[in-house]
Amino acid sequence: MGAYNTISFDANKCDGCGDCMTACATAKTGTDDKARSRIQIVGSADDGFELALCRQCGDPKCVTVCPAGALTKDYASGVIDWNGDKCVDCLLCTVGCAYAGIALDEGSGHVAKCDTCDGAPACVPACPHDALTYVTTSRIYNEVGDWEDLFAPGLAGCQGCNTELLMRHTLRRVGPETVLATPPGCVPGMGSVGFNGTTGTKIPVFHPLLTNTAAMLAGIKRQYKRVGREVNALAIAGDGGASDVGFQSLSGAAERNEQILFMVVDNEGYMNTGMQRSSCTPYGAWTSTTPIGVGSGGLPSQGKTQDAKNLPLIMVNHRCEYVATASTAYMEDLYDKLDKAIQASKRGFAYLHVYSPCTTGWRFPTDQNMEVARKAVETNFVMLWEYNRTDGLRFTRPVDDPLPVTEYLRAMGRFRHLSPDQISHIQAKVVENLAFVKQMAQRQSA
Amino acid sequence: MTTAILETPSQTKPAKQKVILCEGNEAAALGVALARPDMVAVYPITPQSSLVEHVAKLIADGRMDADIVDAEGEHSVLSVLQGGALAGARTYTATCGPGLAFMFEPYFRTSGMRLPIVMSIVTRDGITPQSVWGGHQDAMTVREVGWVQVYCETVQEVLDTTIMAFKIAEHHDVMLPVNICLDGNYLSYGTSRVELPNQEDVDAFMGAKDVNWHVALDPLRPMAVDPLTGGSGGKGPATFVRYRKGQCRGMQNSLRVIEEVHAEWAQRFGRSFAPLVxxxxxxxxxxxxxxxxxxxxxxxxxxxxxxxxxxxxxxxxxxxxxxxxxxxxxxxxxxxxxxxxxxxxxxxxxxxxxxxxxxxxxxxxxxxxxxxxxxxxxxxxxxxxxxxxxxxxxxxxxxxxxxxxxxxxxxxxxx
Structure with missing residues (x-):
């Protein structure tokens, strides 16, 4: 399977100028007749603009309804090709397409559709507002879809949790020559190590203690190195075990530059055991050990009273081989970092910190996981960056015009009780954290 | 009367052994080197420190071929060795007193996973009252955790028992971790005449290494190590019971194995120690x-x-x-x-x-x-x-x- 490329449209940036249509008409018909353009910008019901363009669908209805075999999906490029020699001009395809992506070109007397100009669409650079971008829609799926999923079906995560997809994608990327450590928490809780003789993992997997994941992995990795075998040592750990009670062994292994890939799935608390506070829990958040109440001595209890520990920054200060933050709302960014982390772990300690919104513990609807993850980044509550010793720290998805943090906070129940003062505190912390990381990004570039 | 019988060399009399003068901690280190572990993890603590210093020097001087891990604390020391053992390594460490207390979480787990890790306890009294001096309180406190624990009387016995401990731990009827307890101060620093076995003789005594045949973290033999057991019903609690019963059987088997290994040692090296009592x-x-x-x-x-x-x-x-x-x-x-x-x-x-x-x-x-x-x-x-x-x-x-x-x-x- 190859890449699935298509042209993406941002309606918020479009002012309807029609430059894209002119460019397309010129490229495809040699005229400037916008009516003959295969991309059509049309007015929408809310006074904005909509796009009529072939989506190069994965399950194309135009192909299905064509009685002449004139339309075919090229599964290598993703593009749907039209063959004029076969077409009988019945126009059934124009009815089959829900996007008005194929239409009669009166100038030629046949249907016409976008063929992406062989990968260099003329419309995209013509747009003066960057409303059009040429994107690879399913790169990850196409690349790894055929690789074996090294977890068994039926892991029992909470509905809407992104940890399962993170685990499956990570392990199939790291591959079968791996020993996987999953310290107590959600990852083994959903059955990766298993219960009473069953297991959810197809490769060697174990429960370390909550406290000694990095140390045990170091021992495993060193012995395989000693006998000349290439075996990956991978941890998928929670934030609690990594930032609190397991921090000593994590720090020690990083200092010794053990050849480990240590991934922390940060759901900002001990969610598997009933949503207790960890040192990664943010200020103001409700947890079962930072509950909301009238309090004693006239001081109401309003969630966690301390700011979160920034574990990935602490790992940067270990001068690890590679450190990065990532989010499942930005999978390509995550994959890029995963690849770098895997390579780095062959030289030394690699640390990947992935934010994992918890539907159960953060209290939001189960279909909102990616939205919450995205809002965290769009508000700069979470920043996506990477670090290595040569290039220092750099933002991979800088957000220059962040949304107010309330856009993130209001997406979930754990912040529902916040007072205006608490919200101000969190907003100020976001600004402070951003300034701090920016300073590191400038200072640490070699 | 004749003394001829006593002077007749036995068929099995070992080659002449080198005689050296050393303290108990050095004797332990020399014993470890002779047993050829793959991996040693260390964290210093009085009165154990000179033992791990000797081990580090032996490795630095090329007299011992082992991976040494200077871990950041005793908890990680034992955890590193657990990982090493699960990947097939023969492993060793030493600790005492507060270090043993800090190590307790993985210490408890070592016997449950049936990992034949060998660890000297250079015994030290328990704090508090604060003290850095010898006493058996540390080893006694963990006597009910499923490790085999043997106590030495002399520096020579420390050296010999350290080697024997690996063979006892790795015996397939035992597969349990072993502590060699040597008295802090009195044996750790006590200097005496010691006969040093030859490496070839020790190699012959030890035989082939086979550490993780029963439990492994190895992509060639994928398995889930230590899944959750127990619960209020079903096969969970029975699974747990069978694990525990196996540990107890291994402990009882070790009594016989300790005797056998001591007898073989006496036969090969000409030094006899009472194995149990x-x-x-x-x-x-x-x-x-x-x-x-x-x-x-x-x-x-x-x-x-x-x-x-x-x-x-x-x-x-x-x-x-x-x-x-x-x-x-x-x-x-x-x-x-x-x-x-x-x-x-x-x-x-x-x-x-x-x-x-x-x-x-x-x-x-x-x-x-x-x-x-x-x-x-x-x-x-x-x-x-x-x-x-x-x-x-x-x-x-x-x-x-x-x-x-x-x-x-x-x-x-x-x-």
């Missing part, structure tokens, strides 16, 4: 004193003097404390009418020494009343002298005619 001058003894570790030397001197003075007293030394050698001790105790037990640590719950506590259980099994009493000495580095042992002998002798005191006797209280 040593009986010293017990022939015709009316009563006995019991000892553990390096204190036994002074105790034997006292016994010799008492025997010369006509007292019918013998000595029983425990070498293997865990598993407790119930049958061997019953056999020894069956010879006497009274016993005094000297501990180098305290049992807080019974107000007596821990070894005394264990001995009371064995006495019950004898089926007849044997008066007994507890002595506690040598805490926090205190010396238990020949004079102290004469007091022990006199007090124990009184048990033959007077009721046994309930309170322990604290030997060094008025030193």
């Amino acid at each position: 040593e009986e010293y001058r017990m022939d015709g003894a009316d009563y006995a004193i019991m000892t553990l570790g390096s204190m036994t030397g002074a105790a034997k001197d006292a016994i010799d003097e008492a025997r010369e003075a006509g007292k019918k007293v013998g000595l029983i030394k425990i070498k293997t404390f865990s598993p407790f050698p119930v049958e061997a001790l019953m056999k020894a105790l069956d010879k006497v009418q009274a016993v005094g037990v000297v501990d180098r640590s305290v049992g807080f719950r019974w107000n007596c020494g821990p070894m005394y506590q264990e001995t009371m259980g064995v006495l019950y099994r004898l089926g007849r009343h044997v008066p007994s009493m507890s002595f506690i000495g040598g805490l926090a580095g205190a010396d238990i002298t020949v004079g102290h042992f004469h007091r022990v002998i006199e007090a124990t002798e009184k048990l033959l005619s007077s009721p046994a005191p309930i309170e322990p006797v604290w030997l060094n209280e008025k030193d």
Whole structure:
């Protein structure tokens, strides 16, 4: 399977100028007749603009309804090709397409559709507002879809949790020559190590203690190195075990530059055991050990009273081989970092910190996981960056015009009780954290 | 009369062994080197420190081929070795006192995973009161955690037992971690003449390494290690029970294996140590004193003097404390009418020494009343002298005619 490329449209940036249509008409018909353009910008019901363009669908209805075999999906490029020699001009395809992506070109007397100009669409650079971008829609799926999923079906995560997809994608990327450590928490809780003789993992997997994941992995990795075998040592750990009670062994292994890939799935608390506070829990958040109440001595209890520990920054200060933050709302960014982390772990300690919104513990609807993850980044509550010793720290998805943090906070129940003062505190912390990381990004570039 | 028989070389007499002068910690390190572990993890703590320093130097000098991990604490030391053992490594470390306490979480788990890790405990008294000096409180505190624990009397025994410990731990009928306990200060720093076995002879004694045949983290043999067991019903609790029962069986098997390995050692290297329980001058003894570790030397001197003075007293030394050698001790105790037990640590719950506590259980099994009493000495580095042992002998002798005191006797209280 190859890449699935298509042209993406941002309606918020479009002012309807029609430059894209002119460019397309010129490229495809040699005229400037916008009516003959295969991309059509049309007015929408809310006074904005909509796009009529072939989506190069994965399950194309135009192909299905064509009685002449004139339309075919090229599964290598993703593009749907039209063959004029076969077409009988019945126009059934124009009815089959829900996007008005194929239409009669009166100038030629046949249907016409976008063929992406062989990968260099003329419309995209013509747009003066960057409303059009040429994107690879399913790169990850196409690349790894055929690789074996090294977890068994039926892991029992909470509905809407992104940890399962993170685990499956990570392990199939790291591959079968791996020993996987999953310290107590959600990852083994959903059955990766298993219960009473069953297991959810197809490769060697174990429960370390909550406290000694990095140390045990170091021992495993060193012995395989000693006998000349290439075996990956991978941890998928929670934030609690990594930032609190397991921090000593994590720090020690990083200092010794053990050849480990240590991934922390940060759901900002001990969610598997009933949503207790960890040192990664943010200020103001409700947890079962930072509950909301009238309090004693006239001081109401309003969630966690301390700011979160920034574990990935602490790992940067270990001068690890590679450190990065990532989010499942930005999978390509995550994959890029995963690849770098895997390579780095062959030289030394690699640390990947992935934010994992918890539907159960953060209290939001189960279909909102990616939205919450995205809002965290769009508000700069979470920043996506990477670090290595040569290039220092750099933002991979800088957000220059962040949304107010309330856009993130209001997406979930754990912040529902916040007072205006608490919200101000969190907003100020976001600004402070951003300034701090920016300073590191400038200072640490070699 | 001829001495020819004694002078005839035996077919199995080992090659001449090099004689050196060294402290107990160095002897332990030399024993470790001879046993050829793949991986050693270390964190220094008094009075163990010179042991791991010796190991590090042996590796640095190329006299020992092992991966050394300078971990950031004892908790990680044992955790690194667990990982190493699961990947097939022969592994070793040493600790004591607060270090052992900090290590407790993975320590408990080592025996459950049946990992044959070998660890010296250079015994140190428990804090607090704060102390860096010798005493058995650390090792005694973890006596119920499923590790095999043997106590040494001399520096030579430290060296020899360190090597034997690997063979005992890795025996397929045992597959349990082993502690070699050597008394902090008295054995750790005590310097004496030691015969150093030849590497080829030790290699022949050790045989092939086979550490993770039963549990492994290896992509060639994928398995889930230590999944959750237990629960209120179904097969979970039964699975847990079978694990535990297997541990107990391994402990009991180790009694036989310890004896076999000591016998083989004596045959190959010409040095014989009582594997479980040593009986010293017990022939015709009316009563006995019991000892553990390096204190036994002074105790034997006292016994010799008492025997010369006509007292019918013998000595029983425990070498293997865990598993407790119930049958061997019953056999020894069956010879006497009274016993005094000297501990180098305290049992807080019974107000007596821990070894005394264990001995009371064995006495019950004898089926007849044997008066007994507890002595506690040598805490926090205190010396238990020949004079102290004469007091022990006199007090124990009184048990033959007077009721046994309930309170322990604290030997060094008025030193």
